[in-house]
Amino acid sequence: MKRVFSGIQPTGEIHIGNYLGAIRNWVKIGEQIGKEAIFCIVDYHAITIPHEAKQLPQLTFDAALANMAAGLDPNKITLFAQSHVREHVELGWVFTTQTPLGDLERMTQFKDKSEQHSILAGLLMYPVLQAADILLYKADTVPVGEDQIQHIELTREIARRFNYRFASESQPIFPEPKASIDKNAARVLGLDGAGKMSKSKGNTIGVLEPQETIWQNIRVAPTDPARVRRTDPGNPDVCVMFAYHKLFSSLENIEMVNTECRRAGIGCVDCKKLLMQGIWQELEPIQAKAAYLQDHPNEVTDALVSGADYCRGIAQDTMLEVREAIGLLPLESRRPS
Ligand code: SF4
Missing domain, CATH: 1.10.240.10 (Tyrosyl-Transfer RNA Synthetase)
Structure with missing residues (x-):
């Protein structure tokens, strides 16, 4: 494990299923690899379904606060908001141009969500942006639940396809990340005992x-x-x-x-x-x-600012490689040679 990437939905509060099933594992990963454990609050993803614009900044902040309270220490790991590093969207667009529509229409999560919400193009492209999130940092490991394995497979396919088209076999631009399922993670039942604890089922115990x-x-x-x-x-x-x-x-x-x-x-x-x-x-x-963090909100915003600064540096390096590989005119060039 050299670099790990994981996304956090800005749904505000977290429940004990999130805590025992994911966050405790992330804390352990952070103890092993420090800053290279990158956790991103995925606010660009959150807008792929209808959302309240006025609430989203607070939800993003609350997600950072809740995860910090539950053990993610920004002095050890990296925590940031996706929209603070705009390269996510740029790489997402590049991958969009290279991904067959059929690959996206097959995604189980897309089929499920499109039954609940009107189909925005962003919902279909969700896994492409997710691939960009991971590959922007060339993460080698992505801790996920079983329901995300199909998306990581697509990310690997997108990396493979991109390398094949735009890089040499000996010097691929993107590694193919592997999904890591924490075997010790608890699968927490909902309060009704009828299935997994989930906010949408209203059967949660909130950590806060x-x-x-x-x-x-x-x-x-x-x-x-x-x-x-x-x-x-x-x-x-x-x-x-x-x-x-x-x-x-x-x-x-x-x-x-x-x-x-x-x-x-x-x-x-x-x-x-x-x-x-x-x-x-x-x-x-x-x-x-x-x-304590509610009383000291600057500790949360400072963590997000320094997390984004760290990630932006990595993301900009990756985008330089990508832009050159796909043949975009460098900004400093007046005339292509
Ligand atoms: S049935 Fe009652 S006593 Fe037995 S484990 Fe459940 S809550 Fe506890």
């Missing part, structure tokens, strides 16, 4: 949500449906609360719940209160950091 709201949601969350009365023995294996215990509670408490639930030795309310303690132990320091 007030303690009281989290408790209200946990208090009414479903448990083992077969456990109707307090005296009924339960099965923790079918209960989402037990899945959360495994993520947040001590080994001792996990074993206790596993045993006592099966013989009705613990009631669901007490089990949930115990779970709440574990969750709050994890989230309290994150919320304290978020409150």
Whole structure:
């Protein structure tokens, strides 16, 4: 792993699925490769579906703040907003001119999203801009979830095609990045227990949500449906609360719940209160950091400015190579030789 790139949607708040499934892994990557761990808040991507222009700057800022509070330390890693490095769009355009329409229409995410939103050309081109995001920095590794593998395959294809057309075999311009799936990443179930935790399903626990709201949601969350009365023995294996215990509670408490639930030795309310303690132990320091950053917003904006400065340098070098390779007239040339 020499350089890692990952995009963060500016959806404001993050939930524990994002935190346990991605951010904790990013923090570990940052400890290994420092500044070369590049995390980008993808505001250009956010406008490929209808959005509120007045809200987007705040959402972008909030995404930076939330990720910093959850552990991304801009003194170690690189964090920036995509629109602050305009070369993303330029390389995106270059790749657009080289990508067959059929490759984009095949993308599963495009098919899904186009069922929910009116089809803007930008939605179709989303994976091309994503390829530009990654290849602009010649990243060799992209940490992703399973649903993004198809996009990384397309990125590899775009790099291959570009190298074949515009570079020599011995000196390719772009490396072919590999997708990295964190095997230890938790797949966090939603509060309803019906599937993955997801904002669109409304089944999340927000990392920055007030303690009281989290408790209200946990208090009414479903448990083992077969456990109707307090005296009924339960099965923790079918209960989402037990899945959360495994993520947040001590080994001792996990074993206790596993045993006592099966013989009705613990009631669901007490089990949930115990779970709440574990969750709050994890989230309290994150919320304290978020409150500090709310009071010191310059720390967030300064991080984004220096992140963008660092990335712009790399991006401009890449674009010099790309412009020359595809035959654009250099700005300083009056007359092509
Ligand atoms: S005791 Fe805990 S694990 Fe067992 S059914 Fe109730 S909430 Fe679920």
